[in-house]
Amino acid sequence: MARDYYGILGVNREASDDEIKRAYRKLARQFHPDVNPDPEAQEKFKDINAAYEVLSDDRKRQIVDLGGDPLAPGGGGAGGPGGPGGAGPFVGFQDIMDAFFGGAAGGARGPRPRTRPGADAILRLELDLHETAFGVEAPITVDTAVLCTTCSGAGTAAGTHLATCEACGGRGEVQSVQRTFLGQVVSARPCTVCQGYGTTIPHPCPTCAGDGRVRTRRSLTVKIPAGVEDGMRIRLAQQGEVGPGGGTAGDLYVEIHERPHDVYSRKGDDLHCRVTVPMTAAALGTRLTIKTLDSEETVDVKAGTQPASTLRLRARGVPHLRGTGRGDLYVHLDVRTPTKLDPDQERMLRDFAKTRGEEVAELSKQGGFFSRMRDAFNGHA
Numbered sequence: 001m002a003r004d005y006y007g008i009l010g011v012n013r014e015a016s017d018d019e020i021k022r023a024y025r026k027l028a029r030q031f032h033p034d035v036n037p038d039p040e041a042q043e044k045f046k047d048i049n050a051a052y053e054v055l056s057d058d059r060k061r062q063i064v065d066l067g068g069d070p071l072a073p074g075g076g077g078a079g080g081p082g083g084p085g086g087a088g089p090f091v092g093f094q095d096i097m098d099a100f101f102g103g104a105a106g107g108a109r110g111p112r113p114r115t116r117p118g119a120d121a122i123l124r125l126e127l128d129l130h131e132t133a134f135g136v137e138a139p140i141t142v143d144t145a146v147l148c149t150t151c152s153g154a155g156t157a158a159g160t161h162l163a164t165c166e167a168c169g170g171r172g173e174v175q176s177v178q179r180t181f182l183g184q185v186v187s188a189r190p191c192t193v194c195q196g197y198g199t200t201i202p203h204p205c206p207t208c209a210g211d212g213r214v215r216t217r218r219s220l221t222v223k224i225p226a227g228v229e230d231g232m233r234i235r236l237a238q239q240g241e242v243g244p245g246g247g248t249a250g251d252l253y254v255e256i257h258e259r260p261h262d263v264y265s266r267k268g269d270d271l272h273c274r275v276t277v278p279m280t281a282a283a284l285g286t287r288l289t290i291k292t293l294d295s296e297e298t299v300d301v302k303a304g305t306q307p308a309s310t311l312r313l314r315a316r317g318v319p320h321l322r323g324t325g326r327g328d329l330y331v332h333l334d335v336r337t338p339t340k341l342d343p344d345q346e347r348m349l350r351d352f353a354k355t356r357g358e359e360v361a362e363l364s365k366q367g368g369f370f371s372r373m374r375d376a377f378n379g380h381a
């Protein structure tokens, strides 16, 4: 069965050449593999090309109108330039647009500038909690491209100049004419002799070989403000890579990585730490000396403190990055139950429990497995 070429382009059988062209252009914008990576789009684009190839050719269109298929093998037509069902050589999206709009459709073409902005660079900086909290002046080493001082970025040897590229006449691109089903498509490609610059460097600068920049290792000092956090980036304007031809340097980003601290864990600007308190101290109350990041504080643990209690030391955390003030330090108390009691201690605790009316089963007197083990170790039979 003949394919529905009109249907593929979405035009009716009376469509003018202009309507067919417009429909094709619209669909090419939508389905060309250069603009639509979907594999289905690729198949669709093949159909669209085939339909346009047939309907834009009066003789082939006539075959379709008579119920035949000019692209089918033996379908009455001589076949397209690319064989049955084919759409000729692959034509780039930009070339299709150029074929309709003229070469200007591709936007700014022509020689590209030798001087271009440089790339940004990123550097990882490991800091201790103390440094992120209170700020630091950190020495860093950066491997980047800097301006070539021999030629000041021009890329030419002393006393010499750029020359107009003879291959492209200074246009930076060369045109080739392709015969396709669209007719002649003139496409422009960057000139390979001058890499699109339109100029060549007959005598390159001996230091940078014409690049206008050289790679080097620089040492800088970065001022890290107090209160920075893991993952934050500090931007150093124009400390990145100098561009080709001595173009403006990109920025350097210093990414902060905070080393984990032995004692404190950090949540935002708050710090957390754990302190072990004996059961008796928790029951009777006590006074603790807590080392903070930058001071020593004395805090009272109230009598009757429960396990998993928290003390909050205001403004003993990390200083806020912007504005004033600091986060808090949370001291998590681990109330520790004694694991070993000597007979006297055990007796006192039992007496204590008795005075409080608390019932305590006497495991050791029940002759259980563990007490028998203990008796064996203590030499009792």
Ligand SMILES: [Zn+2]
Residues within 6 Å of the ligand: 165, 166, 167, 168, 169, 170, 171, 172, 173, 191, 192, 193, 194, 195, 196, 197, 198, 199
């Ligand atoms: Zn050239």
Ligand SMILES: [Zn+2]
Residues within 6 Å of the ligand: 148, 149, 150, 151, 152, 153, 154, 155, 156, 205, 206, 207, 208, 209, 210, 211, 212, 213
């Ligand atoms: Zn140079």
